[in-house]
Amino acid sequence: MKALLVAECRQGRLVADSAELQGFARALGAGASMVLVGNPGELPRFDGRLYFADAREYGEYNPDVHKRLVLQAVEAERPDYVVFLHSSYGWDLAPRVAVAMRSAQVSEVGGIVAGGFVTGCCNGKMRRTVRPLTPCAVLTLQPGAFPAEPSGGEPEILRLEAVKDASVELLRYEPPSVGGIDLSRAEVVVSAGRGVGRREHVELVRALADALGGEVGASRPVVDAGWLEHERQVGTTGQAVSPALYVACGISGAIQHVAGMKGAGFVVAVNTDRDAPIGEVADLLVVADLVRFLPALVAKLQA
Amino acid sequence: MNILVCIKQVPDMEARFTPNATGTWFEESGLAFRMNDYDEFAVEEAVRLKERLGGEVEVTVLSIGPDRVVETIRKAMAMGCDHGVHVRDDVATDRDPWQIATMIAGYARSRGFGLIFTGMQSLDRGSAQVGVLVAELLGLSCATTVVGFSCDGATATVERELEGGTRAVVRLRLPALLTCQLGLNTPRYPTLPNILKARKRELLVLSPGEVGVEAPLAEASGFSRHERRSTCTVLEGEAGELAGMVVDLLKERTAVLRRGGGR
Ligand SMILES: Cc1cc2nc3c(=O)[nH]c(=O)nc-3n(C[C@H](O)[C@H](O)[C@H](O)COP(=O)(O)OP(=O)(O)OC[C@H]3O[C@@H](n4cnc5c(N)ncnc54)[C@H](O)[C@@H]3O)c2cc1C
Ligand SMILES: Nc1ncnc2c1ncn2[C@@H]1O[C@H](COP(=O)(O)O)[C@@H](O)[C@H]1O
Numbered sequence: 011m012k013a014l015l016v017a018e019c020r021q022g023r024l025v026a027d028s029a030e031l032q033g034f035a036r037a038l039g040a041g042a043s044m045v046l047v048g049n050p051g052e053l054p055r056f057d058g059r060l061y062f063a064d065a066r067e068y069g070e071y072n073p074d075v076h077k078r079l080v081l082q083a084v085e086a087e088r089p090d091y092v093v094f095l096h097s098s099y100g101w102d103l104a105p106r107v108a109v110a111m112r113s114a115q116v117s118e119v120g121g122i123v124a125g126g127f128v129t130g131c132c133n134g135k136m137r138r139t140v141r142p143l144t145p146c147a148v149l150t151l152q153p154g155a156f157p158a159e160p161s162g163g164e165p166e167i168l169r170l171e172a173v174k175d176a177s178v179e180l181l182r183y184e185p186p187s188v189g190g191i192d193l194s195r196a197e198v199v200v201s202a203g204r205g206v207g208r209r210e211h212v213e214l215v216r217a218l219a220d221a222l223g224g225e226v227g228a229s230r231p232v233v234d235a236g237w238l239e240h241e242r243q244v245g246t247t248g249q250a251v252s253p254a255l256y257v258a259c260g261i262s263g264a265i266q267h268v269a270g271m272k273g274a275g276f277v278v279a280v281n282t283d284r285d286a287p288i289g290e291v292a293d294l295l296v297v298a299d300l301v302r303f304l305p306a307l308v309a310k311l312q313a
Numbered sequence: 314m315n316i317l318v319c320i321k322q323v324p325d326m327e328a329r330f331t332p333n334a335t336g337t338w339f340e341e342s343g344l345a346f347r348m349n350d351y352d353e354f355a356v357e358e359a360v361r362l363k364e365r366l367g368g369e370v371e372v373t374v375l376s377i378g379p380d381r382v383v384e385t386i387r388k389a390m391a392m393g394c395d396h397g398v399h400v401r402d403d404v405a406t407d408r409d410p411w412q413i414a415t416m417i418a419g420y421a422r423s424r425g426f427g428l429i430f431t432g433m434q435s436l437d438r439g440s441a442q443v444g445v446l447v448a449e450l451l452g453l454s455c456a457t458t459v460v461g462f463s464c465d466g467a468t469a470t471v472e473r474e475l476e477g478g479t480r481a482v483v484r485l486r487l488p489a490l491l492t493c494q495l496g497l498n499t500p501r502y503p504t505l506p507n508i509l510k511a512r513k514r515e516l517l518v519l520s521p522g523e524v525g526v527e528a529p530l531a532e533a534s535g536f537s538r539h540e541r542r543s544t545c546t547v548l549e550g551e552a553g554e555l556a557g558m559v560v561d562l563l564k565e566r567t568a569v570l571r572r573g574g575g576r
Binding site: 143 | 339555
């Protein structure tokens with residue numbers, strides 16, 4: 011079995027999660043080769059064949075051209091699997107490669123079972139097994155599902171070339187908005203999710219954060235609604251936090267949120283839904299309406 | 314310019330899901346359905362563009378699914394879409410992303426849409442594939458995870474959201490397909506008069522055969538619940554009682570109440 015692993019480069023740096031591709035190949039028991047459109051000064055640690063094109067020449071984000079480059083490596087390797095990270099680069103490029111190959115794609119693979127790949131569904135609450143019906147399949151890997159296992163050694167480099175015309179052009183990067191709030195050092199973070207229901211109820215969350223001497227965090231919908239500042243967003247597109255105590259109030263536990271708080275020491279979730287996926291990472295799940303429970307908890311803490 | 318928006322109807326994620334008879338997907342009875350969150354941003358962006366450009370722009374909304382999806386198509390029309398297309402397909406939930414994409418592409422192929430908006434992913438399946446597959450099948454330029462959008466008629470300039478909240482500003486040639494991410498805009502609530510008006514409008518109803526559907530490339534099985542971490546303690550009861558138990562557990566299992574917390 012052969013896997014072609016597609017590594018990523020962003021703003022000149024090799025994306026660290028690229029090593030998870032190698033962890034996946036090992037878990038699958040597949041021989042691996044890699045592809046990278048990247049920086050020649052930032053190559054993955056990998057003792058196999060690396061198909062390489064220089065991002066300064068071909069662009070860091072240029073899906074038309076990257077597709078052609080990856081397809082050349084596919085042509086040379088004839089793998090059983092072409093494997094991407096489920097990232098802004100991977101979910102953008104993988105389906106393009108899949109269509110060109112007429113191959114099945116399985117997205118957000120979190121596990122390997124006989125006869126297929128396990129993927130989450132229903133916002134992470136449920137899961138199922140998807141089996142590709144085509145000879146080669148394209149996969150994207152759920153972040154963190156497979157251990158980052160860079161192999162030692164230097165790759166054998168094979169240069170890729172492709173025509174450069176493209177319908178999409180990367181103009182520039184805009185950095186995220188930064189403010190004075192740094193959640194990464196907080197001992198306690200109490201976060202508000204969509205389950206707070208209304209802007210006023212964010213105050214209930216703030217009151218608990220105050221009572222615990224912590225900072226207020228948020229899930230994305232609360233930030234998108236303008237109820238809290240973007241700097242308070244926890245997750246893949248916000249901040250990563252690792253407090254001693256994390257309290258998730260009305261947060262379902264979507265994978266992109268959990269990615270930002272799984273370093274927490276002790277996790278308390280307050281949720282009306284007993285089956286909410288936050289239960290998978292929580293140490294304590296309080297099945298309750300936060301509007302009643304949070305004031306009661308604050309009162310107990312202050313008693 | 315004509316614009317197409319693709320929307321999916323999904324169940325409320327707070328529902329209790331149980332497997333259907335074949336174990337491929339969830340049992341539908343008892344579930345409440347609504348528009349996929351990501352697709353609301355897609356509808357809103359299309360309607361805003363129409364409002365900006367005025368007269369000659371028309372927005373068509375399309376959904377594939379059983380008769381229940383008509384309600385969601387009507388919601389999109391009440392938000393401002395001009396035309397509704399229902400690809401009536403009772404087995405849509407058993408189709409893989411490739412099949413859904415071949416149907417959308419089959420409909421769109423000869424209709425010359427300048428822009429197609431989809432959601433970045435569906436909440437229930439979450440494959441994040443359908444939009445990009447459609448673009449590739451139609452040979453359109455495409456960008457995913459869009460949180461900012463402007464258009465000058467020949468090109469679109471969009472902001473793609475990347476990990477950590479960095480944005481990539483990207484220019485695309487039209488015709489183009491964009492997959493919309495949460496926070497792109499603030500979707501409007503349809504007004505009552507618009508809801509009533511949308512209810513009376515005629516929909517174009519097509520069958521999968523009429524738009525064209527290809528064989529699946531993948532199959533699913535084993536729909537089931539995620540197991541909760543075995544160390545998770547679940548507490549249920551009255552709020553005051555729960556609060557007492559939580560304080561006790563925090564004292565027992567963490568140090569935060571000793572470190573000057575609990576003020
Ligand atoms: C590329 C990408 C990046 C993303 N990045 C992030 C990110 O950085 N951070 C992030 O948070 N999300 C991110 N998301 C969004 C993520 O997928 C989820 O949509 C989001 O985390 C859901 O937020 P939520 O849990 O607050 O809302 P929901 O999923 O709607 O959950 C609300 C929860 O509240 C519960 N609830 C309802 N009422 C009450 C009540 N009265 N009392 C108690 N509980 C109640 C419900 O049972 C439910 O579990 C990203 C998505 C994508 C596609
Ligand atoms: N049945 C459907 N009908 C119309 N559009 C759909 C359908 N399924 C998916 N889509 C579109 O494709 C996007 C991505 O879906 P998915 O690939 O399932 O994550 C959705 O946000 C919709 O815009």
